[in-house]
Amino acid sequence: MKITLEYIGEGDTVIDATAGNGHDTLLLAEAAGESGKVIAFDIQETAIEHTKALLQEHGMLDRVKLVKDSHEHLEKYLDKGSRPSAVIFNLGYLPTGDKSITTKADTTISSIVTASKLIKLGGIITLVLYSGHEEGKQEKERILDLLGQFSPREFHVAYTSMINQPNNPPEIVWITRKK
Structure with a gap:
């Protein structure tokens, strides 16, 4: 997350495509500052509730728009x-x-493509991949296939894994927009 936070400044708009328990959303809200805006998505009401409670506890709820919808629709929630x-x-x-209830390759890929078109010059898309379950394995394979096709003129794509860790540790992809 530290790398991602380096790309966020006061007043920025940022997206948490998978709010979960709200920990990433909170960090993004802090990084975007008082004049920033975070849009956090999740399809599960439980995740939205957990995220809302965490943000309220830290006084950050006013910086975040919580959306109970799939991240594949992220574009419709951004200001024009x-x-x-x-x-x-x-x-x-x-x-x-x-x-x-897991993220699915089709909707995630659609979201990544949309995000890659919307992200500002010099911006970053961060993906944390978990391949320890069947849907996660398929999702990872399809995402990496997609990202291998991204134009090197427009994007840098970096991929890292922890090769000495057992039990399918998370793998991280960073996509930065060059052009």
Whole structure:
């Protein structure tokens, strides 16, 4: 998350495509500052409630628009002409929730393509991939296939994994817009 936060300044618009328990949303709200705006998505009411409670506890709720909808619709929640400086996807399932409800390759890929068109010059898209379950494996493979096709003239795409960690640790992708 530290790398992602370096791309966010006071007043920026940022997107948390997977609000989950709200920890990333909170960090994004702090980074965007009082004049910034975070749009946080989740399809699960439980995730929205957890995120809202955490933001209220830290006095950050006024900086965040919570959206109970799929991240594939992120464009319709952005103000016209708005270009986010950062979009973060923490994929998989809600750690404390129903593990049968996971992010899906089709909607995630659609969201990544949309985010790549909307992200401002010099902005970043961060993906945290979890391949320890079947849907996560498929999602990771399809995402990496997609990102391998991104124009090197327009984007830098970096991929990292923890090769000495057991049990399918998370893998991270950073996409920065050059042009």
